[in-house]
Amino acid sequence: MDLEKINAMKAKHKLLAEYKYELKPVIKGYNRRTLYVNLSNLEIKEKPVSDKMIDKFVGGKGFDLRLMWDGVKETTKWNDEENEICISFGPLCGNTNYPGSGKSIVTTISPLTGIPVDCNVGGHFGPYTKFSGFDALEIQGKAAEDIIVYIDGDKGIVQIMTAPDEDLNSHVACEQFIHEFADAPGKEQFVSVVSSGEASQHVLITCLNFSFWDKRRQVARLKQAGRGGTGTVFRDKHLKALVVKYSGLKSDSNHPVDLPTLQKTGLKVHKEIEVGDAKQCRMREVGTAHLMEIMDDYDLLPIKNFKYGHLPEARSLASWEFKKLFTQGMPDGCWYGCSLACCKAVDNFIPRTGPYKGQKVCVDGPEYETAAGCGSNLCIWDPRDVVEINFYCDTYGVDTISFGTSTAFAMECYEYGILNKERTGGLDLTWGNADAVLELLHQMAKGEGFGIIVGQGVRRMKKIFVELYGAEPQLLQDIGMEAKGMEYSQYLSKESLAQQGGYTLALKGPQHDEAWLIFMDMVNNAIPTFEDKAEALHYFPMFRTWFGLQGLCKLPWNDIEPEDNAMTDEPAKVPEHVQNYIEIYKAVTGKHLDKEELILQSERVYNFQKVFCLRMGGGLRQSDIPPYRAMGPVTEEEYLSREERYDKALREKAGINIDGMSLQEKMKALQDYRYDQYNKLVDAVYKRKGWTKEGIPTPEHLKKIGMDLPEVLEVVKRFI
Amino acid sequence: MKKYLRTFPDQCIACRACETTCSKLYFKVDDTEKSSIRITENAEGSSINVCNQCETCVTACQTLALRVNSQGVVILDKSLCIGCLMCVAACPTASMQTHPDLLNPFKCISCGICVKSCPTEAIKLVME
Numbered sequence: 001m002d003l004e005k006i007n008a009m010k011a012k013h014k015l016l017a018e019y020k021y022e023l024k025p026v027i028k029g030y031n032r033r034t035l036y037v038n039l040s041n042l043e044i045k046e047k048p049v050s051d052k053m054i055d056k057f058v059g060g061k062g063f064d065l066r067l068m069w070d071g072v073k074e075t076t077k078w079n080d081e082e083n084e085i086c087i088s089f090g091p092l093c094g095n096t097n098y099p100g101s102g103k104s105i106v107t108t109i110s111p112l113t114g115i116p117v118d119c120n121v122g123g124h125f126g127p128y129t130k131f132s133g134f135d136a137l138e139i140q141g142k143a144a145e146d147i148i149v150y151i152d153g154d155k156g157i158v159q160i161m162t163a164p165d166e167d168l169n170s171h172v173a174c175e176q177f178i179h180e181f182a183d184a185p186g187k188e189q190f191v192s193v194v195s196s197g198e199a200s201q202h203v204l205i206t207c208l209n210f211s212f213w214d215k216r217r218q219v220a221r222l223k224q225a226g227r228g229g230t231g232t233v234f235r236d237k238h239l240k241a242l243v244v245k246y247s248g249l250k251s252d253s254n255h256p257v258d259l260p261t262l263q264k265t266g267l268k269v270h271k272e273i274e275v276g277d278a279k280q281c282r283m284r285e286v287g288t289a290h291l292m293e294i295m296d297d298y299d300l301l302p303i304k305n306f307k308y309g310h311l312p313e314a315r316s317l318a319s320w321e322f323k324k325l326f327t328q329g330m331p332d333g334c335w336y337g338c339s340l341a342c343c344k345a346v347d348n349f350i351p352r353t354g355p356y357k358g359q360k361v362c363v364d365g366p367e368y369e370t371a372a373g374c375g376s377n378l379c380i381w382d383p384r385d386v387v388e389i390n391f392y393c394d395t396y397g398v399d400t401i402s403f404g405t406s407t408a409f410a411m412e413c414y415e416y417g418i419l420n421k422e423r424t425g426g427l428d429l430t431w432g433n434a435d436a437v438l439e440l441l442h443q444m445a446k447g448e449g450f451g452i453i454v455g456q457g458v459r460r461m462k463k464i465f466v467e468l469y470g471a472e473p474q475l476l477q478d479i480g481m482e483a484k485g486m487e488y489s490q491y492l493s494k495e496s497l498a499q500q501g502g503y504t505l506a507l508k509g510p511q512h513d514e515a516w517l518i519f520m521d522m523v524n525n526a527i528p529t530f531e532d533k534a535e536a537l538h539y540f541p542m543f544r545t546w547f548g549l550q551g552l553c554k555l556p557w558n559d560i561e562p563e564d565n566a567m568t569d570e571p572a573k574v575p576e577h578v579q580n581y582i583e584i585y586k587a588v589t590g591k592h593l594d595k596e597e598l599i600l601q602s603e604r605v606y607n608f609q610k611v612f613c614l615r616m617g618g619g620l621r622q623s624d625i626p627p628y629r630a631m632g633p634v635t636e637e638e639y640l641s642r643e644e645r646y647d648k649a650l651r652e653k654a655g656i657n658i659d660g661m662s663l664q665e666k667m668k669a670l671q672d673y674r675y676d677q678y679n680k681l682v683d684a685v686y687k688r689k690g691w692t693k694e695g696i697p698t699p700e701h702l703k704k705i706g707m708d709l710p711e712v713l714e715v716v717k718r719f720i
Numbered sequence: 721m722k723k724y725l726r727t728f729p730d731q732c733i734a735c736r737a738c739e740t741t742c743s744k745l746y747f748k749v750d751d752t753e754k755s756s757i758r759i760t761e762n763a764e765g766s767s768i769n770v771c772n773q774c775e776t777c778v779t780a781c782q783t784l785a786l787r788v789n790s791q792g793v794v795i796l797d798k799s800l801c802i803g804c805l806m807c808v809a810a811c812p813t814a815s816m817q818t819h820p821d822l823l824n825p826f827k828c829i830s831c832g833i834c835v836k837s838c839p840t841e842a843i844k845l846v847m848e
Contacts (some may be wrong), residue, residue: 096804189783259823261820270806273809336804337802339810509760
């Protein structure tokens with residue numbers, strides 16, 4: 001890095017506002033104050049955190065949503081001044097003993113969905129901001145010019161300053177800011193940055209990058225708050241970066257009540273990973289990309305816009321192919337103490353296109369979602385092309401999941417002639433054309449061409465293609481893999497009713513982080529009845545919500561399992577690890593917790609989020625219905641490709657005599673059957689969750705779980 | 721070249737003088753649990769556990785707190801250590817130690833003071 005250039009850029013910063021605060025230690029996982037920054041009037045202040053806020057909302061996503069609820073109006077749109085970006089960390093965040101304890105949760109009103117979106121993201125920004133003195137960061141308003149917010153957690157200073165000269169694209173910007181704010185060369189690891197990229201100024205399917213300084217590689221690594229267009233809101237506020245510096249990290253920085261238990265519990269899992277990971281998920285070798293061949297084997301890997309789940313060509317994207325590109329033997333944790341170390345990197349990658357063509361760069365990933373979404377789902381079979389797409393998505397601030405699903409949709413429309421070269425500005429969107437896909441990305445960054453259309457996401461593309469090109473609305477509805485305005489992540493859910501629910505009932509939109517039930521449901525047949533599925537669609541979303549309340553990562557829960565896990569009563573829950581979480585929660589906070597109270601903590605926040613969605617104009621049953629592509633074969637070729645399976649489903653599951661039925665009649669019968677099943681599932685899930693048939697939490701249920709706040713009841717009563 | 725403790729368990733009489741010497745030097749207490757060398761008695765006699773400077777822990781450390789000095793000895797820089805204990809789990813010989821009183825792990829740095837305390841020459845400091 002050119003230090004002269006760095007100093008010159010830093011010299012251009014103009015201080016617009018400054019706030020000095022008292023440095024105080026975190027006690028039992030909490031600071032008991034949050035930081036509020038208004039970019040319009042340059043107000044910076046602290047807000048106290050009450051016992052009631054902790055009791056009801058715990059931390060993390062709970063704090064984010066509480067702050068946002070008070071900050072926005074029910075009419076607030078994503079680009080209104082009062083929309084907020086909240087980032088919170090949770091009481092367990094920043095612990096260095098237990099793997100996966102460094103997560104931040106980002107929320108905002110999403111430009112894609114119009115309702116709150118929440119993203120769970122790694123990197124050092126969250127823990128450093130927490131130890132700088134705040135349980136959450138709440139940003140409101142819009143700056144008049146490009147600015148940064150800087151938190152100096154060593155001195156107790158928050159500043160808003162202009163930053164005219166730094167780059168927007170994250171792989172450059174993060175390094176620039178890190179070098180600017182590090183106390184000296186060699187101290188870079190104490191600085192972390194949140195940034196987006198050039199595409200966030202032009203499209204909606206964007207993300208935020210959270211950095212962590214990789215001391216071995218001497219580069220800024222990037223982890224993504226990926227879903228829902230957070231980067232677009234960030235740039236709409238003229239934020240170029242959030243920067244934090246904190247140099248005092250120790251294993252007791254949370255001031256836990258029982259450090260020995262934290263150490264003992266963490267060490268137990270470190271050892272499990274040391275022994276088990278190579279035999280189980282191989283996270284340390286290949287990260288989540290280990291799923292590529294498994295999903296392909298089970299006909300679950302998205303191919304051609306989720307049409308198929310398996311193709312022989314997909315072997316070229318198997319994890320062993322990515323392993324050849326990933327640097328091995330590095331402790332690749334996105335927070336200190338994560339021995340699962342799933343965030344792999346491709347070092348010295350040389351892009352063949354775009355503004356960084358020919359330069360050596362370090363690329364984070366690809367993770368499974370990226371390899372599937374930007375690889376198999378587009379029929380791009382060269383892993384190096386996937387790495388290049390991954391690189392440009394990250395640095396431009398584009399969500400790889402929404403990019404993959406949106407591009408797959410555009411490619412299928414191209415296949416059907418809804419799009420053609422004239423309509424795409426000359427781009428040949430034939431399946432597998434990596435050059436065209438990369439060009440779409442570059443167009444998103446430059447704000448020109450057909451890339452801007454694809455970057456609006458599937459829901460808006462459907463409307464545009466109907467209005468401009470006369471496309472058949474029902475076909476686009478059936479093949480457009482979005483719900484609530486958000487693109488589906490990368491698993492085929494056709495043969496798993498429970499996963500159709502897991503995806504489409506997810507509050508923020510169809511993301512797999514609420515529930516991943518495909519193997520339980522489809523492979524192991526462990527939840528055969530509607531009631532079984534409903535119970536799973538209650539328990540797992542609640543259990544997984546808890547990670548977002550605490551500042552934890554989901555992966556060390558079940559991507560490494562104790563050796564005897566299969567012998568337990570409920571192996572899918574990984575009971576020993578659930579107990580670990582209870583132990584470390586008690587060890588940090590000193591508060592009582594058991595399995596039931598753990599779920600209740602989540603249930604309060606989950607229902608609060610549900611009511612928040614209703615308040616913003618979403619959240620009703622109609623938004624929980626999937627496109628048919630998520631449930632069954634839309635096209636004749638799709639049906640015929642798995643004809644035996646679908647015929648069998650009609651005969652044995654639906655009890656229909658298909659003798660003499662035409663293909664079209666069979667397709668219609670299957671579709672009717674599957675929607676009927678889905679609706680029965682929704683009825684069962686709503687009932688289990690304490691909601692009405694329209695998906696409204698009942699006042700009685702809200703009272704029972706302790707979320708009967710007056711402002712919450714006021715909203716639900718409008719719907720009942 | 722690396723400097724490390726070579727052990728001769730057949731000669732060990734489990735007097736634990738090495739443990740006492742080590743914990744007294746580094747932690748100012750006579751406490752086996754705070755010694756970087758550990759003696760275990762079993763049916764066959766004694767076993768001696770101490771770091772062989774294999775450097776596996778160096779690879780596991782995210783903060784580069786574990787480094788190899790000019791004599792091939794793995795040294796923990798406490799100012800860089802954030803106490804995650806990943807090195808403890810990674811150690812193939814279980815020779816990286818931890819104690820509930822301490823934030824950071826600790827290990828043998830081949831100082832050789834235990835060698836002088838051993839009455840039976842069951843440990844030797846070697847350079848090879």
